[in-house]
Amino acid sequence: MIIIKMYDSFYLNNIIGKINKKFIILGLISGGLGSYYNVYINHYTGQIIQGDFSNETLYNLYISSLISIIFVSLRGSIFTYIQKNINSKLKIEVYKKLLNQDSIFYQITPISNLIDYIHNDVRIVSDILSLNINVLSRSLINIITTYFILYQISIKLCLIISLIIPLNFFISYFYDKYYKYLMSEYDDNNKNLNNYIHETISHISILKSFAVEEISVKKFINLINKINFFIIRESYLYGINAFINFNMSNVSMILIIISAKYLETTKNLITFILHYQNLYSSIKSIIEINSEITKSIKPYERIISILKSNDIIKGSFIPISNKLVPHITFKNIYFNYHNSSNQILNNFNFNIYSNERIAITGSSGCGKSTIVKLLTGILNPINGIIYINGININYYNNKWLKNKIGYVSQESILFSDTITNNIAYGMDEGFSFNDVKNASLLANADEFIDKLKDKYETKIEGTELSSLSGGQKQRINIARALIRNPQIIIFDEATSALDPYCEEIVQNSIKKIFNIYNDFNRTIIIIAHRKSALELANKVYKLENSVLTLL
Numbered sequence: 001m002i003i004i005k006m007y008d009s010f011y012l013n014n015i016i017g018k019i020n021k022k023f024i025i026l027g028l029i030s031g032g033l034g035s036y037y038n039v040y041i042n043h044y045t046g047q048i049i050q051g052d053f054s055n056e057t058l059y060n061l062y063i064s065s066l067i068s069i070i071f072v073s074l075r076g077s078i079f080t081y082i083q084k085n086i087n088s089k090l091k092i093e094v095y096k097k098l099l100n101q102d103s104i105f106y107q108i109t110p111i112s113n114l115i116d117y118i119h120n121d122v123r124i125v126s127d128i129l130s131l132n133i134n135v136l137s138r139s140l141i142n143i144i145t146t147y148f149i150l151y152q153i154s155i156k157l158c159l160i161i162s163l164i165i166p167l168n169f170f171i172s173y174f175y176d177k178y179y180k181y182l183m184s185e186y187d188d189n190n191k192n193l194n195n196y197i198h199e200t201i202s203h204i205s206i207l208k209s210f211a212v213e214e215i216s217v218k219k220f221i222n223l224i225n226k227i228n229f230f231i232i233r234e235s236y237l238y239g240i241n242a243f244i245n246f247n248m249s250n251v252s253m254i255l256i257i258i259s260a261k262y263l264e265t266t267k268n269l270i271t272f273i274l275h276y277q278n279l280y281s282s283i284k285s286i287i288e289i290n291s292e293i294t295k296s297i298k299p300y301e302r303i304i305s306i307l308k309s310n311d312i313i314k315g316s317f318i319p320i321s322n323k324l325v326p327h328i329t330f331k332n333i334y335f336n337y338h339n340s341s342n343q344i345l346n347n348f349n350f351n352i353y354s355n356e357r358i359a360i361t362g363s364s365g366c367g368k369s370t371i372v373k374l375l376t377g378i379l380n381p382i383n384g385i386i387y388i389n390g391i392n393i394n395y396y397n398n399k400w401l402k403n404k405i406g407y408v409s410q411e412s413i414l415f416s417d418t419i420t421n422n423i424a425y426g427m428d429e430g431f432s433f434n435d436v437k438n439a440s441l442l443a444n445a446d447e448f449i450d451k452l453k454d455k456y457e458t459k460i461e462g463t464e465l466s467s468l469s470g471g472q473k474q475r476i477n478i479a480r481a482l483i484r485n486p487q488i489i490i491f492d493e494a495t496s497a498l499d500p501y502c503e504e505i506v507q508n509s510i511k512k513i514f515n516i517y518n519d520f521n522r523t524i525i526i527i528a529h530r531k532s533a534l535e536l537a538n539k540v541y542k543l544e545n546s547v548l549t550l551l
Contacts, residue, residue, distance in 0.1 A: 030071045037068040041065055112191070112195045143279060200216050315394055357514060359536065366544060422480065424436055442513060489525070494528075
């Protein structure tokens, strides 16, 4: 069974091992005892129905009920804790893995899928690993104990039900096979729907600017209808399966009664029937678990593929001086995006020397931004090596190197947090408010931050986020890059998305940085196509056919 395969998985065993296994053992013992005494509740109930009202029978019924309730309650609370704990631990491991993938992974995997891994797939797998194993262990104890009592009541009737019960498993097996066949495209259609929701809600401004609300709703309805087609199938299948299973229970009961009469073993028949109902209920639980496990195979395989994936190998080198010499060398760099035949960079070679202030221009799609994204590690080259001060950038300690590089992209990305924490994003706790203030002054952000009600403690979300202009958001981004006191500063089309007024303000901020940092051992790179931005640099290069030519 897949549940055994799951528990045999090294990756999941490692996660489960982080939870105190004593809880799992205690939960299984509690479940076993609860199930064991629950069987005897049926036994003593049957005796009372048949007229045995002795004090001993009543006492045994009360004690069995009390013990069963205590252990069933304990089992429930323990396995609820285990389920939540596995869910949390698994989310942490999957999240860590998702953040440490090669750049190609993010190119080919939609964001909605990444979110789905953490929320939906992790939930399904953690449920299977905890709640269903809980039901499985409880049901097995029920079956074993009940079979033992049934065998004592009537060997002949016990043999008869042993022939009837396998039919349930065969029916369940064929149902699951047929279900899997008919619902094979359901997950893909559901993911397409989630992707569409994510895209339209994320880009609601574009949707409204082209007045495509009605078109979007129609497409949404079409996607829903595709899913509804499978839901109708699933409903029919469920109805047929329920009809067969419920009738199997009734047919089994009738067969037991007829067999008892024919074999003249009607003594304790009521007790036998009560036990059989309990047995059938336990078997049905196992069958239902098997169906749930079948549905969880795909999420399980996706989670395991994420956990099995190799993390990006990160270096550990930190110079003794703790300073970066910002001499950058691109050597024989090749790069193209996944599933694209267009080679963005083809044997690209270039040197950027320490203390240079250069600008790179070129036509759209020529690879300007790709160059700096390769330098910052956002993308990885297919072939070739990037050196800083003669050392392969992959050999440097990743966090140390990223703290020496200040990167300002075209997008003004801010998080739901205070302005202070947005500027100090990714910094260790060693930063001070003065560091934040100084970075803001350099970025010309201090003048508008001080006018806000809560100043630097203003939480950027909702109305506060929408009230900031593009230029203000970008200046916060620039302050975020500068607080690290970086030795390589990159402006990647930092003003291209701004209106002329905001562009001028941000341009003045960049000019101020160029002037202040002019006497220090720093390298500044600006990617741009606007003349005003290019005028900030000492050297301007044009990128064409993977070659940088000095203008």
